[in-house]
Amino acid sequence: MQIRAARPHEAGELSELALRSKGHWGYDRDFLARCSAELTLAPGDIERRRTSVAEHGGRILGFVTVQGDPPHGELGMLFVDPPAIGTGVGRRLFQHAVAVAEALGFTRLEIGSEPHAEPFYRAMGATRTGTIPSGTFPGRNLPLMSIATTPLHPRPTARRHTDS
Known part of the structure; x- marks a missing residue:
């Protein structure tokens, strides 16, 4: 299995996969x-949302976005x-996704989780930090998860210059 950048023309296929997975x-x-x-990707979303796919034998097995x-x-x-x-x-x-986030300098990723996927995210090291409202179903709340990352290129911090 390889993980590679998604291609804009795969947006429809990825949207269908998201619905099957849900x-x-x-x-x-x-x-x-x-x-x-909510689960539909447009071709213009692929790069903007930093979409990557897992592929084996020319078949897409899954995808992830880092936004x-x-x-x-x-x-x-x-x-x-x-x-799969x-x-x-x-x-x-x-x-x-965590490696991409670290390479880009992120210190944390938040995840609005499907309730059934919360145990998976916990197993990956994420913690539940609260809930967020569903974007589709009023009154339905979803688990909000978070995972700390270690940026490979931390942003420079301002240094105070003091007179000695």
Whole structure:
């Protein structure tokens, strides 16, 4: 399996994968239809959201996005195709996202988690820091997770110059 940058023409395929992955948790068609806009990537989103895919034998197994600007960012989307769930693809994508964040100078990533995915994020070292409202379903709250990262290129801090 390799992880590589997603390509703009893959936006539709990634959006379909996100819906299949969300459907893995037993949500009905109405629920998934209402989530569709939130889970849709446009070609212009691919680079802007720093989208990476896990691929094996020419087949995309999952994808992840790292969004925002340092020092704090967001792991915006992490979806694995249902046949690949439990095979380590999610773990590799998560580790890749953290490495990307560190290379860009992020000190923390926040994750608005699917409730069923919270145990996965905990296993990856994230902690629950609160809840956030669903962007699709009024009254539904989602776990807010966070993971500290170690930036490879920390931002310079202002130094005080004092007279001796």
